[in-house]
Amino acid sequence: MLNYELVVIGGGPAGLAAAIEARKNGVQNILVLERDLELGGILQQCIHNGFGLHIFKEELTGPEYAQRFINELLEMDIEYKTDTMVLDISEIKTITAVNKQDGLIQISANAIILAMGCRERTRGAIRIPGTRPAGVFTAGTAQRFINIEGYMVGRRIVILGSGDIGLIMARRLTLEGAKVLAVAELMPYSSGLTRNIVQCLHDYDIPLLLSHTVTDIRGKDRVTGVTISKVDQNLKPIPGSEKEYQCDTLLLSVGLIPENELSLQANIKLDPRTGGPIVNESMETSVEGIFACGNVVHVHDLVDYVTEEAQKAGAGAADYIFEEITEKIPAVPIVPQEGVNYIIPQNIRIDNLNGFLDLMLRVTSVYRNAKICVRADEKTIKEVKRPHLSPGEMERVRLNSNIMKTIRPKTISLYIDGEKTQYAI
Amino acid sequence: MFDILIIGAGICGTSIARELTRFKLKIALVDKENDVSNGTTKANSAIIHAGYDPKPGTLMAELNSRGNPMFDTLCSRLQVPFKRIGSLVLAFNDTDLKTLGKLYKQGIQNRISKMEIIDRDQLRNLEPEINPAAIGALYAQTAGIVGPWELAIALAENAIDNGAELYLNSPVVSINKVDKVFTVTTDSAQFRSKVVINCAGVQADKINNLIAPPEFKIMPRRGEYYVLDKTAGKMVRHVVFQPPGDLGKGVLVTPTVHGNVLIGPNSERVSRDDAIETTAQGLEYIQKTAQQSFTNIPLHQTINIFAGLRAEPDTGDFIIAESPTVKGFINIAGIKSPGLSAAPAIAEKVVGIVDSILPALKPNQDFIETRREIIHFAELSDKAKARLIKKDPRYARIICRCENITEGEIVDAIHRNAGATTVDSVKRRVRPGTGRCQGGFCMPRVIEILAREQNQEMDNILKDGLNSPVLTGMTKSEEIRESEPAFTAPQLKEVEC
Numbered sequence: 020m021l022n023y024e025l026v027v028i029g030g031g032p033a034g035l036a037a038a039i040e041a042r043k044n045g046v047q048n049i050l051v052l053e054r055d056l057e058l059g060g061i062l063q064q065c066i067h068n069g070f071g072l073h074i075f076k077e078e079l080t081g082p083e084y085a086q087r088f089i090n091e092l093l094e095m096d097i098e099y100k101t102d103t104m105v106l107d108i109s110e111i112k113t114i115t116a117v118n119k120q121d122g123l124i125q126i127s128a129n130a131i132i133l134a135m136g137c138r139e140r141t142r143g144a145i146r147i148p149g150t151r152p153a154g155v156f157t158a159g160t161a162q163r164f165i166n167i168e169g170y171m172v173g174r175r176i177v178i179l180g181s182g183d184i185g186l187i188m189a190r191r192l193t194l195e196g197a198k199v200l201a202v203a204e205l206m207p208y209s210s211g212l213t214r215n216i217v218q219c220l221h222d223y224d225i226p227l228l229l230s231h232t233v234t235d236i237r238g239k240d241r242v243t244g245v246t247i248s249k250v251d252q253n254l255k256p257i258p259g260s261e262k263e264y265q266c267d268t269l270l271l272s273v274g275l276i277p278e279n280e281l282s283l284q285a286n287i288k289l290d291p292r293t294g295g296p297i298v299n300e301s302m303e304t305s306v307e308g309i310f311a312c313g314n315v316v317h318v319h320d321l322v323d324y325v326t327e328e329a330q331k332a333g334a335g336a337a338d339y340i341f342e343e344i345t346e347k348i349p350a351v352p353i354v355p356q357e358g359v360n361y362i363i364p365q366n367i368r369i370d371n372l373n374g375f376l377d378l379m380l381r382v383t384s385v386y387r388n389a390k391i392c393v394r395a396d397e398k399t400i401k402e403v404k405r406p407h408l409s410p411g412e413m414e415r416v417r418l419n420s421n422i423m424k425t426i427r428p429k430t431i432s433l434y435i436d437g438e439k440t441q442y443a444i
Numbered sequence: 445m446f447d448i449l450i451i452g453a454g455i456c457g458t459s460i461a462r463e464l465t466r467f468k469l470k471i472a473l474v475d476k477e478n479d480v481s482n483g484t485t486k487a488n489s490a491i492i493h494a495g496y497d498p499k500p501g502t503l504m505a506e507l508n509s510r511g512n513p514m515f516d517t518l519c520s521r522l523q524v525p526f527k528r529i530g531s532l533v534l535a536f537n538d539t540d541l542k543t544l545g546k547l548y549k550q551g552i553q554n555r556i557s558k559m560e561i562i563d564r565d566q567l568r569n570l571e572p573e574i575n576p577a578a579i580g581a582l583y584a585q586t587a588g589i590v591g592p593w594e595l596a597i598a599l600a601e602n603a604i605d606n607g608a609e610l611y612l613n614s615p616v617v618s619i620n621k622v623d624k625v626f627t628v629t630t631d632s633a634q635f636r637s638k639v640v641i642n643c644a645g646v647q648a649d650k651i652n653n654l655i656a657p658p659e660f661k662i663m664p665r666r667g668e669y670y671v672l673d674k675t676a677g678k679m680v681r682h683v684v685f686q687p688p689g690d691l692g693k694g695v696l697v698t699p700t701v702h703g704n705v706l707i708g709p710n711s712e713r714v715s716r717d718d719a720i721e722t723t724a725q726g727l728e729y730i731q732k733t734a735q736q737s738f739t740n741i742p743l744h745q746t747i748n749i750f751a752g753l754r755a756e757p758d759t760g761d762f763i764i765a766e767s768p769t770v771k772g773f774i775n776i777a778g779i780k781s782p783g784l785s786a787a788p789a790i791a792e793k794v795v796g797i798v799d800s801i802l803p804a805l806k807p808n809q810d811f812i813e814t815r816r817e818i819i820h821f822a823e824l825s826d827k828a829k830a831r832l833i834k835k836d837p838r839y840a841r842i843i844c845r846c847e848n849i850t851e852g853e854i855v856d857a858i859h860r861n862a863g864a865t866t867v868d869s870v871k872r873r874v875r876p877g878t879g880r881c882q883g884g885f886c887m888p889r890v891i892e893i894l895a896r897e898q899n900q901e902m903d904n905i906l907k908d909g910l911n912s913p914v915l916t917g918m919t920k921s922e923e924i925r926e927s928e929p930a931f932t933a934p935q936l937k938e939v940e941c
Contacts, residue, residue, distance in 0.1 A: 054845065104842035115826065119837040123830040141882040143671070143748035148722040151750065153907035153914050157884045168888055170903055170915040195919050234724065240911035256724070267916070280846075 021126045024048040024340050026114055028105050028281065029134035031060020032322050033313025033329040035088035037132045040333025042095050046340055050126065051092070051099035052116055058092070058099060059085035060136060061159070062322065064166045067187055069214070073323035084322060108285040110306055130308045130336040133282060133296070134329065137314040139184075140274040142236075147179075149236030152243075158184040158272040162191070171195060173268025177245050178202045179233045181209035181216070183320065185272025190219035192270075199223070200264050203231040203247050205254055208385045210274075210411040212320055232256060233269065242267050275318040285309060292361040293317040299350055300367040300376060301335025302328065310336045317363050317379070320413050324379065328363075344371060351431060356394075358382055358435030360410065369427060372420035379415055382408045382435055389437020391416055395428035408435065445636045446470045447802060449628055451616055451651055452643035453480035455592060455787045456776050458599035460641060463791035464798065465606035467805040472635055472939070473600065473608055474628070476615035478909050479869040480862055481596035483645045485784075486872065487720065487752025488667070489696060489709065490592045491683055493782040494531060494584035496551025496559060503762040505554045507786035507793065512586055514788040521813045522598035524591055525701035531587030531683035532571065534578045534737060540687040544582040547688070551584070558585035573679050575739050587683050591701050592784055593872045597862055598815060604861035606811050611635075611939070613910055616644075619655040621770065626655075634938045639801055641774045641794065646717040646755045648763075648777035656770045660763055660777060664717050664753040667709025668726040671748040672741075673880050677703040684737050695733040697741070702847075702875070707734045707741065714753070722751045747880050754780040762786070764793055772801055819856070822848040843893070844886040846879020851893060858897045865898065867891060868908040887914070 025046050027034045030053030038051050057063065062070070065081030072078060075087070092099065103118035114126040139157035154173055156164075161172045162184060174197045178185045181204040189199045202220060207230050209216055220227050228247065234256050235246035249260035277295035279287070288305035290297045295316040296304040303310050312332035313325045338344050350366035363379045380391070386408040393401040393416060403416055416433070448464055450457045453475035461473045477483065492515050498504035519526035535541045544561055551559045560583050567574060567581045604610055614630035619640065621627075628635045644651040649662045677699060686694040700706050710726045710733075727749060734741055757763055757778025767773040774797055776790060783790075799805050821829065821839055832852075833840040839852035857864045857873040864870040867877070870890050877883030877890070891914060895902045903915040 054842070102841065104845065104848075106842075106848065117829070117833070117840050117842065119833075119840045122833040122837075122840055123826060125826075138881045139884050141747065141880075141884060143746055143882055144744075146670075146727060146746055146749050148724050148727060148749070150721045153912040160884045160887060163888055164915060165919055168892075168902065169919050171917050171919055172914075173916050235721075237721075239718065240907075240909040241913065 021050075021124060023050045023126060024129045025050070025132065025336055026126055026128040027051045027132045027134055028108070028114070029053065029060065029136060029313070029315070030055075030058040030099060030101065031134060031136050031313065032062055032085060032088065032325050033136070033315070034060070034132070034134035035085070035092055036326045036329035037134055037310075037312055037333035037336070038097050039088060039091050039095065040330040041132075041337045042097055044334050044337030046337050049097050051097060052103045052105055052114075053099060053101045054104045056102050058089050058101065064159075064163050065187070066166050067191070070322050073321065074326055081322075105281060108281050110286050112308060129340050130310065132332050132336055133304070133309065133311040133315050134313050135278045135281060135315045137275040137277045137318055139271070140276060142271060145271075145273050147233050147236055149245075150238055152236070152238040152241050154238065154242035154268045155236065156268065156270055158182070158188045158270045161270055162188055165191060165195065171197065173197060173242075173266070175200060175266040176268045176270060177233070177247070177264050177266045178270040178272060180204060180272035180274070181211045181227060182272040182274065183211045183215050185270060186211045186215040186219040188270055188272070189225050190223060193223050193225070199225045200266055201226045201228055201247065203228045203233060205232045205250060206230070208409055208411065212412065234261065236269060242269055245269050275314065277315045277318065279315060282311070282315070290361065290365055292355070293363070297365045299364050300371055301338065301344070302332035302364070303335055303339070308339055310339075317361065320411070324413065324415070327377070328379070351428060353378065354430060354432040355380070356432045356434040358384070358386065358437075359433045362433055367431075369423050372423055374420055376418045376420055376423065377415055378418065378433065379413055380433060381410055381413055383410060385409045385440050386435055386437040387440050389435050392434050392436055393418065394432045394434065395426050396430055400426070402436075408437065445625065445638065446472045447637065448472070448639045448641060448798065449474065449626065449635050449637035450641045450643055451628070452483070452645055452648075453596070453600055453610065453612075454483050454485040454643060454645050455481070455596045455784055456779055456790055457641075457643035458596045458603065459787040459791035460643065460776070460794045461608045462599040462603040462606070463795055465603050465608050466808055466811050467795075468808050469805070471603070471608040472611060472637065473603065474611040474614040474616065474630060474635070476613070478613055478866060478906065479872070480600040480610070480612070481593035481872065482908070484752050484755060485596045486593045487669070487750050488592060488784060489669075489698070489781070490589055490700060490706065491531070491696070491698065491784070492526070492588040492590055493785045494551065494559065494587040495554050495556045495782070495785070496547050496582070496584060497688070498554065498782065500550060500553040503764060504782060504786065507762065507789040508782040509554045509556060511786040511789035512588075515588060515590065518788055519590065519595065522595070522602060522815055523818045524595045524598045526588060526590045527701055528586065528588040529682050529699065530583060530585045531685060532567065533582040533685045533687065534574070535580045535687060536577055536736070537579070541580060543687050544580065547582055556584065556586065559583065571681060571684065573738055573740070574684070575737055578737075589683065589698060589701050590784070597873060600862040601860055602812075602815055605815065606808065610862055616651060616654070619651070621655060621772070624772065626772065636938075639772045639774065639798060641776060643776045645779070646753045648755060648775065652767070652775055652777065655773055656767045659767070661758040662717075662778065663756045663758060664714050664719065665756045665780075666712045666714045666719055666726070666751050666753055668722045668730060668751040669706055669708030669749065670727070670730065670743065670746050671700070671750070672705035672707070672743070673745040673747050674703045676705050676742045676745045679738060679742070680705055686733070686737055695730055695737075697734055697737050702878070704747070709752075711754075717753065720751045720753060722749045726751070747882060755783075756780050762790070764790060766797055766801065774798070816860070819853060821850045821853060843889045844876030844879060846881050847875050849874050849876045849886075854890060854893050855897060858894065865894070866906040866908050866912075867894070867914060870894065891915070
């Protein structure tokens, strides 16, 4: 049995930043476990730019962004193992992992940080009828084939879902000589960032079909075509609106799901709204000493926010390891109300707050001229004006810890006050 | 010249091939697809029926009740997943209860043991999540679930281990008979054989008509299914049927041998024998209907949907006989449900028919009942895992994160007889891609392994059929291939054995 103060599961942006932050906070004995062949996680295949605007005030590509953290990790001599798969985590913080060099290993940890990221929703999950030919890919898998393996996935492409990866891939495939016929989006608004819609679709004259979905896939061996239909207000396909597209490839960018198989093994409570662990102000899960950060907690739009969240988890784990948490105090729930889909963290221990408390949230629909309102018990204590809110863009509300410590609310809730609209951008 | 040529490597063709390798016979197994088990065998309910359902006196009744008890030994020898979990036919009213009574009586006539009609409380005890409106059920303990394509693959592998020859991608285009010898021509080869066995599933009538006058017709009937994530796996413990109607045994809800939940099928007459697409209407019908058995089916945990075809004969019963007009030509046709349950018994019956055609069959002294051991890494103890990795470090590389499948298992599946050559054939054998990510993470790595082990470029690796390349060429290359076939048919050649 190996022993570490802290084991970080996942060597992507979340895991890297968490490990580095824990070291900065004095934790010496750290191990990062990564299942892929190299550190950096999904950023390694995100070769487009736009990363790092918040953290580094410059536009980096995914691999560049990752490399800054990998370099820091190496300089700090933090131990890591790649091509290593964690098979099991127990509630008492014993980890079973496997790789070619060490074989099957058991690791005991004082604290664990979960940073396994997320996976893509698949065709089966959204149940698109039709045949099951080659040529149906999730957008991230296609991105890996093109950017890491160097292979094309097709040449006449239809993309379902306007999530960021789908938008990025529309541009990427176009640049590689493929023809992207259309991007269909079930909702009346895009779930991707506005800048991606402009830079990846508009700039290349790729049509974005809002309130449309793929209702049939054809082709015995390889995709020969798909049918796209308009949907009504209940998101049901409208008969008669079918349009056929001849293509050899369908890319799906229809949502990401936090990967919590290991969390469940450790009996960690998940939030059904996010699909990730319920966490407190230190990013600690319902199991003491097991922390979580990044897309395993909730799916982010910007890696910069992942980094910040991971730093919080790293610092939190350090405090836990050094027994510097004034714990055992009841946690105050943070409750999503009217117009708010979810909030991270789901609860806080007021005595552990320092400086600012950042609440990350997503709204349930598109709003114009809206306010994000914070209520402490019955009283609204803060209102943040937003000209535009969309489920596709994560929002941040910053609260002052000292005020929290003065008011000492039993519950904090967030709601949206504003005009709901069906249409985006 | 072959003694036996079997057309169709589904569950019947592979069962028969393997059974016949017990004798000193030259056997060829040909299939039009790029893998065995690639027709109805890969898309059905995967149920080993108890046998109360078929009408007494039919071949279906006889072979179902004879086939069912054979599965324990067969599956354990071939290392195929099989679980005798029992089945329940629900009743919601008095009419249904009468139907259950009839089924029970029919079961007694078919000599089915361990059946009982249970009341609401007993039912709730067996299936806690069942719709409370169900007032009773016919409980048949001998029903089971199996991995159908895994069984066919195992049978094919074992048949080849024992001397049979497998020819894939060989659609039969003509059959002739001169002087007691058949010449079977595929699009790329010619085979000569003393006996031809037609196991062509939904195309059995077309194969029959190549050499014999039309004696039966196959009317394909499509069934569509949902597969749910293993996280939903605990909702159901038995094969749960609804009261049977005119269209068959109705929509069922059942665990699979790997811990998923399978829901379906509907039953729709289709005109094409390759109509295996799912439809919005079909899926909606199944959803509505299945909710009568379980009111809270977590369909949001669906990980896959698929459809398969039943080879429905116009005769109403299995056709298992030498053609009355063409001696030496044996039809195994109309093998709809309970065909899978009956398959081992069908194979035995065919041995009898072959025995009556060919001069005295001699036993194959070298016949081996079992396959080389198959390792399931995820199911081993920690100690056994550690030991295995020391011997072969490829078992330390997890390729499929959802099902924890290792590189070692995939490489083994590629190098066996009737081995995997495509992404889907790897999936059918060792299951990377059957989990909740549906291959999103592991497919690139499976392709890499297939390419390496077969000395191929990655863009030559197929999903399933010969025209199903996953990748269409390298980036930055001059020409991007437009899904052109990776395979060109070779010159027609005679297959010597």
